[in-house]
Amino acid sequence: MLFKIAWRNIWRNRTRSIVVIASVAVGLFAGMFMMAFFQGAVNQEIDSMVETQLSHIQFHNPAFIDDKDVNDTIANGRAIINKLKNDKDVKAVSGRLVTTGMISSSSTASGVEIHGVVPSDEKAVSSISKDVIVGVYFTGLKKNEIVIGEKLAGKLGVKLHNKIVLTFQSKTGDLTAGSFRIAGIFRSRNSAFDESTVFTSFDDLAGLLVTGDGVHEIAVVLKDGQKTDAIAKVLKTEYQSLLVQTWTELSPQMALLTGIMDQMMYIIIGIILLALMFGIINTMLMAVLERQREFGMLMAIGMNKPRVFFMILLESVMLTCAGIPAGILLTIITVGSLARHGIDLSAFSQALSQYGFSNFIFPVLKQSMFLPVSLMTAFTAVLSAIYPAIKALRFKPAEAIHKI
Amino acid sequence: MSNIIESHNLSKVYNPDTIPVNAVSGVDLKVEEGEFTALVGPSGSGKTTLLNLIGGLDYPTGGNVKIGGIDITEMSENKLIDFRLKNIGFVFQAYNLIPVLTASENVEFVMLLQKTSKNEREKRAIELLTEVGLKDKLNKRPSELSGGQQQRVAVARALASKPRFILADEPTANLDSKSTENLLEIMAKLNIEDKMTFIFSTHDQRVIDKARRVVTLVDGKIVSDVKQ
Structure with a gap:
């Protein structure tokens, strides 16, 4: 009551x-x-x-993380990529070359991180190809194509099909420069990323870096992102000589x-x-x-x-x-x-x-x-x-x- | 007959530290079981204060009150609430029913506090409301009842806990003459047939005429105590 x-x-x-x-x-x-x-x-x-930068899991040579030395490639990188592509839990894999350098236009220059990617593999791992607003994400028909962010293009004062020069240190320690033509301009959600990251084809960058078949980074996207920690644990055990990191380890702030x-x-x-x-x-x-x-x-x-x-x-x-x-x-x-x-x-x-x-x-x-x-x-x-x-x-x- | 209520040198002083008011002063009163007693006197004579003290609603500043031989002035507030529930029925001048409950639920409520079973509660509520002539108003809320009917519900509620006596503070003050007559008949009948002890304060001559004992208070003191 x-x-x-x-x-x-x-x-x-x-x-x-x-x-x-x-x-x-x-x-x-x-x-x-x-x-x-x-x-x-x-x-x-x-x-x-995850879609633009980190993917679910990344592989690196442990030494590469400290100073991104181009010599610190992943041993048997190609074999690991092929094995991962056959893993039932893996949706896509992309091998990358990663280095830092200078991008120069006729008017100005800027520091950037250069990613050498296999476009067909990278498309499956990263959403950058969908973020291209002018041009295309590599035609595959010409050598030395580059895809840059809209913000960087504005900063450099360049447009589609303009030439820019990338300067960086090769594996031999020499300062190397390469002339690239802008194939596409992208706009992701992150303007800071757009301003500081450029993409070239893997082979073009490998030629200039003299890294041959070596890869600096293997990006893995899983079929189920919720299983990242569990799968990473298995991979860490399997590839003990490599640094296997989940996106939370790669970006602790996130x-x-x-x-x-x-x-x-x-x-x-x-x-x-x-x-x-x-x-x-x-x-x-x-x-x-x-x-x-x-x-x-x-x-x-x-x-x-x-x-x-x-x-x-x-x-x-x-x-x-x-x-x-x-x-x-x-x-x-x-x-x-x-x-x-x-x-x-x-x-x-x-x-x-x-x-x-x-x-x-x-x-x-x-x-x-x-x-x-x-x-x-x-x-x-x-x-x-x-x-x-x-x-x-x-x-x-x-x-x-x-x-x- | 044994004494059901005994007060000894009972006093209540309001504002003892500022402007003391002697509401009740040295009252010795004995009430036997089955009495039908009226406390009368002018406004401010201490009738309500005396009823409050006898009913354990307030603590005296001097003297004591014994109910069935138990000194209630020594009890803690919580024990006193429990004592009131088991021993005393109250009828107030302003009816004081629970407005959100029906007549039947109001009567049942006291039995609920006594942890009586639902079936027994319902049965007794119907019996009591029938006894006070409200069999057809079981499911009416107080706002749907007249003043006289509400006061009869209050009497039924007071009886529900099977108390040793009922205290009624000016029970007819808000009633018209017909309702007053009706209520008095019910109370008198309960007193005669069920031997229920009633003590009520009143100004109403019709109530005084019905009482078998009239205790007159003036300035907090008993000035006369007449059996009629």
């Missing part, structure tokens, strides 16, 4: 209760929307990093970002719930003070203090819990729609691309969010009711009964 009384009491002041329920629903929605928004942004950032994202989100939700708590305290306090005579009567006829306390707690929890399904429903509808169509943030595209974020954010609603957020909200309701309940317990029946 206490549940019945608590539930009916909520509806004694319908408007006030609806305002509180709406506050809970909107608060919950705001919190979960924020979580979904940031989760979507982070997921897209990870996907972008791993950290995903790690702290959940905690950040719970902090944001906590702040929202804190604000909500004061609203509930206010409502419950009003409800208790308005019903002073009733509480006096209840204690007079024999309702003990724990029961009075529990009843007020129950009212607060019920009031809040009525808002939780509404908030979840609002979140499912809104975030569900935005997850399909995306949130257009093109007004902030310049700032977003500097951090590698897309102009369109597709929020990701994780069902696992619902339970902890709902429990946090219910807990807030309990906390909110404590002060009003203590206030009610302090009423003296003899005085309270005669309150108007």
Whole structure:
């Protein structure tokens, strides 16, 4: 019957209760929307990093990581690539040459990281070929083709089919230069990457570097990215002389970002719930003070203090819990729609691309969010009711009964 | 007949540190089982304060109250709540029913606090509401009942816990004459047939006329105690 009384009491002041329920629903929605928004942004950032730069797993000569010396190629690289291509868990593999050098146009020069790739393999591993906005991702018909980022092209003042010169150190230690013609210009989500990375064909770069058949980097994309850690563990055992790294090891800042994202989100939700708590305290306090005579009567006829306390707690929890399904429903509808169509943030595209974020954010609603957020909200309701309940317990029946 | 209520030198002083008000002063009162007693007196004479002290709703500043030989003035607040639940029925001037419950649920509520089984609660609630003439109003909420009907529900609720006595503070003050007459008949019947002890404060001459003992208070002191 206490549940019945608590539930009916909520509806004694319908408007006030609806305002509180709406506050809970909107608060919950705001919190979960924020979580979904940031989760979507982070997921897209990870996907972008994996697709354009990192892939799921990379192989290197352990010495190569320290100073990217062109001599530190992977022993039997080609054989490893062929073996990996036949692995049932592997979707695509690409062998790369990687070096740093200077890119020069007729007007200016800039430092870049040069990737020598086999275009047909790289297309399967990296999304850069899809990001080409002018020209093509290697014609394969001519020698010394280069694909550069839009931002770098702007900086160098060059256009499609213009010539640029790459200068770098070869395997023999000599400074080598090569003239390349721009075959394509790409624009990825990450403008910093676009400004600092260029792509040539593997054979052209190998010829200039004098590395022969050697590869510096083997990029592997798996059929199921969720299995990255497990598969990497097996590969690490199999290729103990090589450095086998997952994308989280290659980019610890991204791993950290995903790690702290959940905690950040719970902090944001906590702040929202804190604000909500004061609203509930206010409502419950009003409800208790308005019903002073009733509480006096209840204690007079024999309702003990724990029961009075529990009843007020129950009212607060019920009031809040009525808002939780509404908030979840609002979140499912809104975030569900935005997850399909995306949130257009093109007004902030310049700032977003500097951090590698897309102009369109597709929020990701994780069902696992619902339970902890709902429990946090219910807990807030309990906390909110404590002060009003203590206030009610302090009423003296003899005085309270005669309150108007 | 044995004494069900005994007060000895009972006093209650409000604002003892600022402007002391002696609401009840040195009251010695004995009430036997089965009495139908009216506490009368002008406003401010201490009737309600005396009822509160006898009912364990307030603590005295002096003296004591014994119910069935047990000194309730020494009890903690929590023990007193439990004692009231088991021993005392209350009827208030403003009815004080739970507005969100029906008449039947209001009566059942006290039995719920006593942990009576659902079946027994429902059965007794119907019996009691029938006894006070509200068999057809079982599922009506207080807002759907007249003042007289609400007060009769309050009487049924007071009886529900099978108390040793019922305290009624100006039970007819908000009622019209017909409802007053009706309520008095019910209370008198319960007193005679069920031997239920009633102590009520009142200004109402019709209530005083029905009482078999009239205790008059002036300035917190008993000035007369007449059996009629």
